[in-house]
Amino acid sequence: MYYIRENAKAILEENVAKYNRFKELNLKLDMSRGKPCVEQLDLTNGIFDVFSSKDIPIGSQDYRNYGIIDGIPEAKELFGALCGVEKDEIMVLGNSSLTIMYDTLQRAMQFGVDGNLPFNKQEKIKWLCPVPGYDRHFAITELFGIEMINVPMLNDGPDMNVIEEYVENDSAVKGVWCVPKYSNPQGIVYSDETVIRFAKLKPAANDFRIYWDNAYMVHHLGKDVPLLNLLQEAKKYGNEDMVYMFGSTSKISFSGSGIAFMCASKHNIDSLKKLMFFQMIGPDKIAQYAHVKFFGSVENLLKHMDKQAELLKPKFKVVSDVLNKELKELCQWVEPRGGYFFGVDLPTGTAKRTVELCKEAGVVLTEAGATYPYKNDPNDTSIRIAPSMPSIDDLTKAMEVFACCVKIAWAEKEVEKE
Amino acid sequence: MYYIRENAKAILEENVAKYNRFKELNLKLDMSRGKPCVEQLDLTNGIFDVFSSKDIPIGSQDYRNYGIIDGIPEAKELFGALCGVEKDEIMVLGNSSLTIMYDTLQRAMQFGVDGNLPFNKQEKIKWLCPVPGYDRHFAITELFGIEMINVPMLNDGPDMNVIEEYVENDSAVKGVWCVPKYSNPQGIVYSDETVIRFAKLKPAANDFRIYWDNAYMVHHLGKDVPLLNLLQEAKKYGNEDMVYMFGSTSKISFSGSGIAFMCASKHNIDSLKKLMFFQMIGPDKIAQYAHVKFFGSVENLLKHMDKQAELLKPKFKVVSDVLNKELKELCQWVEPRGGYFFGVDLPTGTAKRTVELCKEAGVVLTEAGATYPYKNDPNDTSIRIAPSMPSIDDLTKAMEVFACCVKIAWAEKEVEKE
Numbered sequence: 001m002y003y004i005r006e007n008a009k010a011i012l013e014e015n016v017a018k019y020n021r022f023k024e025l026n027l028k029l030d031m032s033r034g035k036p037c038v039e040q041l042d043l044t045n046g047i048f049d050v051f052s053s054k055d056i057p058i059g060s061q062d063y064r065n066y067g068i069i070d071g072i073p074e075a076k077e078l079f080g081a082l083c084g085v086e087k088d089e090i091m092v093l094g095n096s097s098l099t100i101m102y103d104t105l106q107r108a109m110q111f112g113v114d115g116n117l118p119f120n121k122q123e124k125i126k127w128l129c130p131v132p133g134y135d136r137h138f139a140i141t142e143l144f145g146i147e148m149i150n151v152p153m154l155n156d157g158p159d160m161n162v163i164e165e166y167v168e169n170d171s172a173v174k175g176v177w178c179v180p181k182y183s184n185p186q187g188i189v190y191s192d193e194t195v196i197r198f199a200k201l202k203p204a205a206n207d208f209r210i211y212w213d214n215a216y217m218v219h220h221l222g223k224d225v226p227l228l229n230l231l232q233e234a235k236k237y238g239n240e241d242m243v244y245m246f247g248s249t250s251k252i253s254f255s256g257s258g259i260a261f262m263c264a265s266k267h268n269i270d271s272l273k274k275l276m277f278f279q280m281i282g283p284d285k286i287a288q289y290a291h292v293k294f295f296g297s298v299e300n301l302l303k304h305m306d307k308q309a310e311l312l313k314p315k316f317k318v319v320s321d322v323l324n325k326e327l328k329e330l331c332q333w334v335e336p337r338g339g340y341f342f343g344v345d346l347p348t349g350t351a352k353r354t355v356e357l358c359k360e361a362g363v364v365l366t367e368a369g370a371t372y373p374y375k376n377d378p379n380d381t382s383i384r385i386a387p388s389m390p391s392i393d394d395l396t397k398a399m400e401v402f403a404c405c406v407k408i409a410w411a412e413k414e415v416e417k418e
Numbered sequence: 419m420y421y422i423r424e425n426a427k428a429i430l431e432e433n434v435a436k437y438n439r440f441k442e443l444n445l446k447l448d449m450s451r452g453k454p455c456v457e458q459l460d461l462t463n464g465i466f467d468v469f470s471s472k473d474i475p476i477g478s479q480d481y482r483n484y485g486i487i488d489g490i491p492e493a494k495e496l497f498g499a500l501c502g503v504e505k506d507e508i509m510v511l512g513n514s515s516l517t518i519m520y521d522t523l524q525r526a527m528q529f530g531v532d533g534n535l536p537f538n539k540q541e542k543i544k545w546l547c548p549v550p551g552y553d554r555h556f557a558i559t560e561l562f563g564i565e566m567i568n569v570p571m572l573n574d575g576p577d578m579n580v581i582e583e584y585v586e587n588d589s590a591v592k593g594v595w596c597v598p599k600y601s602n603p604q605g606i607v608y609s610d611e612t613v614i615r616f617a618k619l620k621p622a623a624n625d626f627r628i629y630w631d632n633a634y635m636v637h638h639l640g641k642d643v644p645l646l647n648l649l650q651e652a653k654k655y656g657n658e659d660m661v662y663m664f665g666s667t668s669k670i671s672f673s674g675s676g677i678a679f680m681c682a683s684k685h686n687i688d689s690l691k692k693l694m695f696f697q698m699i700g701p702d703k704i705a706q707y708a709h710v711k712f713f714g715s716v717e718n719l720l721k722h723m724d725k726q727a728e729l730l731k732p733k734f735k736v737v738s739d740v741l742n743k744e745l746k747e748l749c750q751w752v753e754p755r756g757g758y759f760f761g762v763d764l765p766t767g768t769a770k771r772t773v774e775l776c777k778e779a780g781v782v783l784t785e786a787g788a789t790y791p792y793k794n795d796p797n798d799t800s801i802r803i804a805p806s807m808p809s810i811d812d813l814t815k816a817m818e819v820f821a822c823c824v825k826i827a828w829a830e831k832e833v834e835k836e
Contacts, residue, residue, distance in 0.1 A: 064459040065454065
């Protein structure tokens with residue numbers, strides 16, 4: 001049956017009947033959380049076994065003691081190589097890149113960026129937000145009272161015409177949130193052209209920075225899709241101070257006990273460290289050392305990520321199969337090439353209703369609108385599906401419920417229009 | 419020879435001769451850093467041996483995964499018991515209490531304390547600073563442009579008449595830094611009366627908070643000197659929301675890889691967590707679990723601290739012996755009953771010169787004035803000695819140099835006056 005208005009009533013009836021049978025199953029399924037599953041975490045368990053007391057270097061720099069504010073040299077070397085930067089272009093810090101981003105922005109608010117006026121003392125601050133995007137990014141800028149501007153995501157990254165227009169003409173625009181590789185939630189990789197256009201920006205504001213959250217840099221599902229190195233590209237145009245790059249092992253090793261890092265020009269790092277001094281003595285160097293011992297090299301780390309991909313691929317396939325089989329006519333999405341999510345566009349005005357229907361049937365989805373600034377998805381269309389946590393069986397069941405709910409939400413609306 | 423003006427010339431000559439012999443030794447000694455020594459850190463090495471992959475609880479809350487913003491229940495229980503608070507009165511967080519203090523104050527600056535106007539938007543903010551005190555505290559308040567007011571330390575804590583006068587009459591006074599037990603640098607323990615007077619304060623400002631940095635809560639050198647529990651005392655006067663208490667295992671387990679915590683009323687904790695959400699996903703729960711496994715109970719933790727004391731006691735004795743033998747006439751100090759430092763008052767106007775002389779002879783002391791806000795010790799008298807890091811031999815030599823330099827600095831000044 002085609003999904004056209006004439007068929008809406010029949011489709012509604014059929015799917016409500018199906019839906020009621022789902023409800024009788026008392027399901028408790030969760031596709032909302034971008035968390036690794038137990039089996040993925042198990043891959044890192046060995047981190048405690050390759051590492052014992054006698055391994056901790058004790059020399060002029062005892063890693064058990066205070067100090068080394070920007071991370072141990074071994075960790076800078078490993079993660080610097082991973083990120084394609086020099087050792088004076090990286091700081092290896094605590095267990096969360098979200099915290100580094102928050103702290104960096106809070107410092108900009110309170111003290112200003114590299115000698116410029118604190119954001120708190122400037123008239124108005126604006127931020128560009130490619131949508132759909134990561135809710136925790138938007139939550140930070142909203143908290144600070146920064147005006148967020150939606151920028152549409154295209155298949156190769158944010159619409160660069162919009163980005164250039166704002167950044168180069170409005171000096172109130174101080175930043176942009178980017179997840180450039182396997183983006184959250186669509187799994188899109190920014191094209192070379194997109195990265196180069198970012199690198200070439202001529203910002204109206206001195207204190208404009210690109211917040212480049214490379215959270216999924218090695219989180220391919222099939223073949224790795226290469227991403228140009230923004231910091232290196234920016235150097236070609238004398239723009240290296242415009243770039244902050246962030247990353248972590250939260251979805252490489254343990255999500256709560258990983259290592260986070262920030263890459264930037266030497267000038268920016270020096271400028272940031274001066275203020276970081278007041279907030280911290282140093283990161284957990286033993287956790288850093290454990291990671292260095294466990295992974296050993298970029299090559300090994302990539303092999304480890306192949307194992308992660310093997311665990312995730314069948315789950316992404318379940319989602320893809322159901323979407324292709326059931327929802328091709330109603331929904332739009334990009335097949336994610338990595339990362340943790342599917343970003344799915346439902347028929348206009350049905351996302352909230354779909355999430356609500358799913359919830360009533362025991363299937364938790366990420367809140368509708370969560371992927372937009374102010375949780376306001378103007379077309380009520382965007383849904384984020386997180387396949388990593390549930391088992392294949394649970395996921396299959398949950399996706400069936402989801403497909404059924406999308407159809408009901410669409411049909412309800414069509415019937416209403418009659 | 420008595421240290422009176424008549425003898426100054428002779429004392430100067432004698433000690434300059436001695437000093438020149440010290441210089442020929444090309445010493446490289448450091449009494450500046452409040453860091454544990456290698457042997458102290460070795461006490462915790464076992465933390466990796468009691469702990470392996472299979473120990474990590476995996477259940478509804480997998481400690482390897484994201485989440486639990488305020489710490490794992492086992493850690494709240496252990497450190498809550500240590501601090502004498504309930505499990506809803508403690509958050510167990512990252513590796514640094516300094517970071518918790520900084521973040522708490524930064525939140526007060528940006529967002530205000532518990533619904534009050536952000537400090538950033540208030541006319542003027544003042545902070546009480548018992549002196550001598552901890553340089554890293556003062557550095558934070560100075561960074562935020564907060565006006566710091568010196569409060570003299572007495573033998574049983576800060577001068578409470580001064581504290582009460584300011585707190586109860588000046589609504590610009592929003593906080594006070596305290597190290598209530600084995601204070602930095604003097605090793606003073608606040609008396610019951612002092613703690614009770616803190617607990618009873620009637621602040622002019624709603625958003626006044628006591629920053630109670632109980633960094634050395636179990637760091638006795640001989641018999642433990644008990645300290646009243648400020649949060650529990652404050653409850654008696656309905657003042658529990660006035661208190662933030664901080665602590666960490668930085669000088670219990672590993673200095674860079676310990677566990678830090680914050681205790682406060684349930685109301686304050688709830689209020690703080692709402693904002694913390696934007697900055698963090700959760701602390702390193704595996705590090706927390708390792709600490710719980712390693713220490714097991716408060717009783718074991720205290721036994722561990724007895725071992726730390728055994729390592730520190732002979733070092734503190736060296737300092738005490740030299741002070742008593744050589745500098746009784748010239749200096750004043752309190753015998754520290756715990757903690758990491760001696761606070762020594764030199765003759766007025768000689769602290770800077772003494773540090774300079776020591777440095778030239780290869781002995782590094784904490785910068786003179788460091789224990790005062792703005793690094794401004796008005797009488798140039800206060801010196802902090804940190805005996806923990808050097809070996810007994812090095813410390814003995816360093817203290818001999820120190821005594822010689824104090825005498826020279828005093829004698830130079832006396833001779834000048836003639």
